[in-house]
Amino acid sequence: MISDYGIYIWSAYSITxxxxxxxxxxxxxxxxxxxxxxxxx
Amino acid sequence: MFxxxxxxxxxxxxxxxxxxxxxxxIMTGFSLCFIYGMFTGLFIAPADYQQGDGFRIIYVHVPSAxxxxxxxxxxxxxxxxxxxxxVKITAICMSCSGPIGAWFTLLALITGSIWGKPMxxxxxxxxxxxxxxxxxxxxxxxxxxxxxxxxxxxxxxLATSIxxxxxxxxxxxxxxxxxxxxxxxxGPTISKLSAPSIASxxxxxxxxxISAFILFYFLIVVIRMRNQILMREIKS
Amino acid sequence: xQLNYINVFFQLxxxxxxxxxxxxxxxxxxxxxxxxxxxxxxxxxxxxxELLVSMAPGVIWVAALLxxxxxxxxxxxxDYHEGYLDLLLVSTxxxxxxxxxxxxxxxxxxxxxxxxxxPLLGLMLNLSVExxxxxxFTLLLGxxxxxxxxxxxxxxxxxxxxxxxxxxxxxxxxYIPVLIFGTGIMIMTHQNMPVIAYYAMMGALVLxxxxxxxxxxxxxxxxxxxx
Numbered sequence: 001m002i003s004d005y006g007i008y009i010w011s012a013y014s015i016t017x018x019x020x021x022x023x024x025x026x027x028x029x030x031x032x033x034x035x036x037x038x039x040x041x
Numbered sequence: 042m043f044x045x046x047x048x049x050x051x052x053x054x055x056x057x058x059x060x061x062x063x064x065x066x067i068m069t070g071f072s073l074c075f076i077y078g079m080f081t082g083l084f085i086a087p088a089d090y091q092q093g094d095g096f097r098i099i100y101v102h103v104p105s106a107x108x109x110x111x112x113x114x115x116x117x118x119x120x121x122x123x124x125x126x127x128v129k130i131t132a133i134c135m136s137c138s139g140p141i142g143a144w145f146t147l148l149a150l151i152t153g154s155i156w157g158k159p160m161x162x163x164x165x166x167x168x169x170x171x172x173x174x175x176x177x178x179x180x181x182x183x184x185x186x187x188x189x190x191x192x193x194x195x196x197x198x199l200a201t202s203i204x205x206x207x208x209x210x211x212x213x214x215x216x217x218x219x220x221x222x223x224x225x226x227x228g229p230t231i232s233k234l235s236a237p238s239i240a241s242x243x244x245x246x247x248x249x250x251i252s253a254f255i256l257f258y259f260l261i262v263v264i265r266m267r268n269q270i271l272m273r274e275i276k277s
Numbered sequence: 278x279q280l281n282y283i284n285v286f287f288q289l290x291x292x293x294x295x296x297x298x299x300x301x302x303x304x305x306x307x308x309x310x311x312x313x314x315x316x317x318x319x320x321x322x323x324x325x326x327e328l329l330v331s332m333a334p335g336v337i338w339v340a341a342l343l344x345x346x347x348x349x350x351x352x353x354x355x356d357y358h359e360g361y362l363d364l365l366l367v368s369t370x371x372x373x374x375x376x377x378x379x380x381x382x383x384x385x386x387x388x389x390x391x392x393x394x395x396p397l398l399g400l401m402l403n404l405s406v407e408x409x410x411x412x413x414f415t416l417l418l419g420x421x422x423x424x425x426x427x428x429x430x431x432x433x434x435x436x437x438x439x440x441x442x443x444x445x446x447x448x449x450x451x452y453i454p455v456l457i458f459g460t461g462i463m464i465m466t467h468q469n470m471p472v473i474a475y476y477a478m479m480g481a482l483v484l485x486x487x488x489x490x491x492x493x494x495x496x497x498x499x500x501x502x503x504x
Contacts, residue, residue: 009097012155013083016101019148020257023141027264034271041275172453179450186446190437199500200433203493204447207429211450 078249334463372495
């Protein structure tokens with residue numbers, strides 16, 4: 001059924017999940033960097 | 042009374058402690074809403090009479106557009122509180138929300154173009170709502186630029202607050218643009234006072250996705266605010 | 278011993294105008310830039326007269342926007358670096374009055390010449406007489422709004438070092454409504470359609486910005502110029 005939906009829906013949803021994932025990724029990477037910095041000092 | 046408020050909610054330390062137990066709750070709420078919305082929206086909601094299955098992009102386009110405006114509203118409220126009462130936690134909230142809002146606006150524009158191609162035949166058109174959402178994106182980008190240009194943290198908070206408040210005029214323009222100018226973009230689907238003009242089997246996934254995006258915003262902004270609080274702790 | 282605010286306003290405005298006009302080259306550069314941009318478009322697009330007339334509103338307005346943004350960057354910079362701005366901030370005069378004097382002097386020196394040169398440029402772009410009148414009116418209503426809104430951005434970025442592209446990036450989203458209504462006036466005049474609504478919206482923009490921008494500029498000055 002996914003293939004019935006065509007390229008438009010597939011691309012829209014994948015771009016959405018990509019951007020949401022990017023946000024989570026950068027937030028967690030920032031957190032890891034800061035905890036690393038805190039552990040050093 | 043203000044001292045009690047300050048100690049238990051508004052201080053950076055209190056915010057950090059309060060959000061430590063809050064994050065798992067936001068994560069569960071987001072996961073539930075997101076999974077329900079995606080599953081129901083993609084598989085269970087019936088296909089639209091006119092547009093066929095292509096209308097399902099509404100389940101990412103409307104939530105991201107709503108989130109983009111909601112985030113700017115949050116930023117504007119935080120800006121006013123920062124300017125009037127010089128509260129630091131709202132300044133941190135505002136500065137962390139900026140990039141998130143920019144991403145959601147970009148997502149709204151992209152998903153809108155992808156939806157526009159099969160529905161209207163064009164990727165882009167300069168009608169009132171698209172132009173004003175593009176202006177919102179530029180305002181977000183200008184906010185991010187101003188924020189990174191000023192080093193002194195107090196000046197930066199106050200200057201970005203003023204800029205956010207000046208840009209609040211754009212939000213009513215976006216919201217009412219489909220009512221004032223009767224051009225290509227369709228009218229409002231969900232309004233506060235009248236019954237929604239959309240079938241309820243299509244409505245519930247939409248509401249779930251909107252809630253999911255808003256909970257996602259809260260999750261990310263709380264994580265980033267905690268990072269900022271730790272960063273300020275390191276710097277001092 | 279508080280002087281009358283109107284007296285202070287006129288004296289300070291004439292003083293600022295004299296300062297701006299003192300260095301003729303620095304004053305006239307944005308206007309030459311304005312003329313050059315408007316001349317670039319017909320060169321780039323070709324000789325089609327009809328096309329020139331239909332794109333004339335946009336070209337002249339975008340060139341006016343760019344020229345104003347360029348001259349806006351220097352609004353408060355010199356005073357900030359010389360310390361004169363700190364003196365103004367601690368004086369007992371209301372900040373919105375001081376902001377208004379700066380904005381008025383900027384408009385008289387940088388906005389009025391744009392309006393006066395624009396009929397010539399309109400003739401170059403093959404506009405008819407009614408459209409030239411509309412051009413003058415739309416710039417007459419629009420350039421004060423540009424000066425007023427740009428002053429807020431100039432006050433916020435007064436202490437920021439680095440290249441001068443931050444201010445255009447901040448202010449351009451707020452200039453877009455002025456652009457839409459300003460070019461709307463000229464496009465409607467070209468198509469002989471009723472134009473009063475666009476004039477009304479431009480008038481509303483002028484009044485709104487005249488009411489809010491000096492206050493916001495004053496607050497932004499206090500914030501941006503704090504050391």
